[in-house]
Amino acid sequence: MRKTLEVINELKDKGLIKDYAIGGAIGALRWTQPFFTEDLDIFIICEKESKEKELIILTPIYEYLKKKGYPWKGHWIVIEGVPVDIFPADELEKTAIEEAQETEYEGIKTKVIGPEYLIALFLRVFRDKDIRKTELMLEEATVNKEKLDKILNKYGLTEKFTNFREKYYGK
Amino acid sequence: MENNQKIVIGKRILTKEELFKEKEKFRKERAKLLFDEKIKALVQLQQLALSWGNKKDVIIWRI
Numbered sequence: 001m002r003k004t005l006e007v008i009n010e011l012k013d014k015g016l017i018k019d020y021a022i023g024g025a026i027g028a029l030r031w032t033q034p035f036f037t038e039d040l041d042i043f044i045i046c047e048k049e050s051k052e053k054e055l056i057i058l059t060p061i062y063e064y065l066k067k068k069g070y071p072w073k074g075h076w077i078v079i080e081g082v083p084v085d086i087f088p089a090d091e092l093e094k095t096a097i098e099e100a101q102e103t104e105y106e107g108i109k110t111k112v113i114g115p116e117y118l119i120a121l122f123l124r125v126f127r128d129k130d131i132r133k134t135e136l137m138l139e140e141a142t143v144n145k146e147k148l149d150k151i152l153n154k155y156g157l158t159e160k161f162t163n164f165r166e167k168y169y170g171k
Numbered sequence: 172m173e174n175n176q177k178i179v180i181g182k183r184i185l186t187k188e189e190l191f192k193e194k195e196k197f198r199k200e201r202a203k204l205l206f207d208e209k210i211k212a213l214v215q216l217q218q219l220a221l222s223w224g225n226k227k228d229v230i231i232w233r234i
Contacts, residue, residue, distance in 0.1 A: 001210055001232055001233070001234040002234065003233070004233075026210075026213075029209050029210075029213065030206055030209070031202065032202050033198050033201035033202045033204075033209075034201065034204070034209045034210075034212035034213050034216065035213075035216070036213070036216040036217065036220055037213065038217070038229060038230065073230070078230065080233055081230070081231075081232060081233025082230075082232045082233065083230050103206055104206075105206055105207055105210065106207055112206075139198070140198055140199055140202040141202065
């Protein structure tokens, strides 16, 4: 994990990405008690955006990682023994990255998406595992409710959150 | 009647409600662990999933 983060930081240092932050289960785990997961989700802001907005080109990143000898396993690229998923950020994720909390893992600097943005991202996808993570975040993480409301409102997720709370918490 | 049930853990006697409160407190304390410590715990969970669970293709993270 230490070396994995070093390699991801290299992507930024070498100008292949503008910025990144850890999200997904590991992002959540930063704010909750440890729970099982298999992969590390990294959300990235690309350095160069394609002229065609619908086209996101990750080739230089994958070429760089391939040259370093990291193998593919299904949809993951295994960087220094850790399966990694790389997601190019959309508008919500970009803000989440920009406002992510700087933290350290064994002395290596990294950024982790904050609880409020993670909840918004989980709500948006809303698979069973996202619902479980949302519950964990609400029960164990310190969530700034005002900030969460603002994010949910901005990205049209307020109603989804209200329905979620009614279904799972009865309020 | 069931609510009056007591649980004996070593020298401690707790009601179910007290036990659940303790569990809740423990979870919140665990949430405050350092990121490094949580990743170590995750690797233990991955090892457990590989040896006990049905997840035979789990990659145990190199930390």
